[in-house]
Amino acid sequence: MEDIKKTLSTVKQWFGIFWAIPIIIVLVRELSEDGNGRLADNASVVYAMETATILLTCINVPLALKLFTLFLKKKINHVELGDALKLYKKWSLVRLLLLLVPVYLGLATYYMCMSTTGILCTAIALTASLFCVPSEKNIKQDLEIE
Numbered sequence: 001m002e003d004i005k006k007t008l009s010t011v012k013q014w015f016g017i018f019w020a021i022p023i024i025i026v027l028v029r030e031l032s033e034d035g036n037g038r039l040a041d042n043a044s045v046v047y048a049m050e051t052a053t054i055l056l057t058c059i060n061v062p063l064a065l066k067l068f069t070l071f072l073k074k075k076i077n078h079v080e081l082g083d084a085l086k087l088y089k090k091w092s093l094v095r096l097l098l099l100l101v102p103v104y105l106g107l108a109t110y111y112m113c114m115s116t117t118g119i120l121c122t123a124i125a126l127t128a129s130l131f132c133v134p135s136e137k138n139i140k141q142d143l144e145i146e
Contacts, residue, residue: 018096035111
């Protein structure tokens with residue numbers, strides 16, 4: 001039980017950092033006028049960044065949500081509790097990192113190109129992260145612990 005609480009604490013910290021960093025970036029970028037919209041007048045760059053942001057969001061969000069459950073069923077549920085909790089932490093971090101890519105690229109697209117496509121993709125990835133909120137109930141349910 002103590003191991004589950006340690007795992008939960010670690011995953012909650014990662015989740016908090018996942019949300020804190022984009023908030024800090026937005027605050028810093030909104031308070032500074034340096035470089036905002038620097039690439040907005042270059043249509044080909046705006047198009048390329050928007051396309052990359054949309055594609056990475058379309059790939060990473062389902063991958064982050066589905067890959068975790070697939071790996072959970074194939075690997076984590078077939079090992080002992082200690083090893084399962086280590087794998088759970090590792091794959092929780094991988095899932096958050098997969099979601100972080102469209103968040104950062106979306107923010108970069110928004111602030112460099114002043115394109116609302118970037119902020120929309122950021123919002124999609126941040127919303128998807130709400131399906132990954134760590135709780136003791138979720139850990140027990142995912143690892144099939146009674």
